[in-house]
Amino acid sequence: MKLDAIRRNVNRQARQIWDYIESQLDLQKDVCPGVIFPGLAHDSDRKRIVEELFNKQEIGVVWEEETAAKEKS
Secondary structure (H helix, E strand, O other): OOHHHHHHHHHHHHHHHHHHHHHHHHOOOOOOOEEEEOOOOOOHHHHHHHHHHHHHOOOEEEEHHHHHHHHHO
8 A cells, every 4th residue: 555545544544533532522521532453554664654644643553463462472
């Protein structure tokens, strides 16, 4: 996937996340923006880019596969 496509996908997902977060804040709920990906990105550059793009929009990123591997060690 090219960088432009990654950027478009992250921006689309970020808008969806923030739309949901704002709707919950309007209901006086305590929420925190974040996204959990089930597997790691195919390469470290893509992983870094995805994390940077979400972080610029103040959305935390967790890679479930990476977290599970750390818990086992």
